[in-house]
Amino acid sequence: MTRRTAPSMAMIAIAFLLASALALALTMVGSAHERAISSAPAEAASRVGVTAKCDGNPEKVIVKNNTRHRIKITKVGSIYQPRSNEPFRVDRTLRRGASVTFESGTDANNNVLTRQYIFNSDVGSKEGARVATSIGRFVDRC
Numbered sequence: 001m002t003r004r005t006a007p008s009m010a011m012i013a014i015a016f017l018l019a020s021a022l023a024l025a026l027t028m029v030g031s032a033h034e035r036a037i038s039s040a041p042a043e044a045a046s047r048v049g050v051t052a053k054c055d056g057n058p059e060k061v062i063v064k065n066n067t068r069h070r071i072k073i074t075k076v077g078s079i080y081q082p083r084s085n086e087p088f089r090v091d092r093t094l095r096r097g098a099s100v101t102f103e104s105g106t107d108a109n110n111n112v113l114t115r116q117y118i119f120n121s122d123v124g125s126k127e128g129a130r131v132a133t134s135i136g137r138f139v140d141r142c
Contacts, residue, residue: 057117060101071094074090076088077129082118119142
């Protein structure tokens with residue numbers, strides 16, 4: 001003769017934890033699309049290059065478009081204690097594979113942001129360039 005007993009609270013708790021763990025594991029399985037995760041921002045970030053040349057006259061911010069389509073560069077500015085007129089609105093369209101150099105400082109001649117210096121070289125990697133584009137914002141440190 002088999003004797004049946006009521007399940008203990010510990011057994012119920014263990015069953016609940018196992019079911020919860022299984023449900024969590026199942027939500028992690030599947031493609032990135034099914035989980036609503038996109039790799040597009042990381043790919044976009046790697047295809048637009050920003051280089052800040054913080055020392056020298058002129059100071060330079062170089063933006064390179066490595067995407068397969070045109071992008072619009074809307075604003076360029078510094079990171080560390082930006083001036084009151086920063087970021088500078090540039091509204092430049094950059095075709096695929098092209099690059100543009102923005103200049104600042106007393107010897108700036110091409111694509112001039114300002115004739116004043118915008119970068120503070122004394123703070124090292126706290127300073128850099130921030131560029132806003134139609135596909136995101138990008139930064140390079142000094």
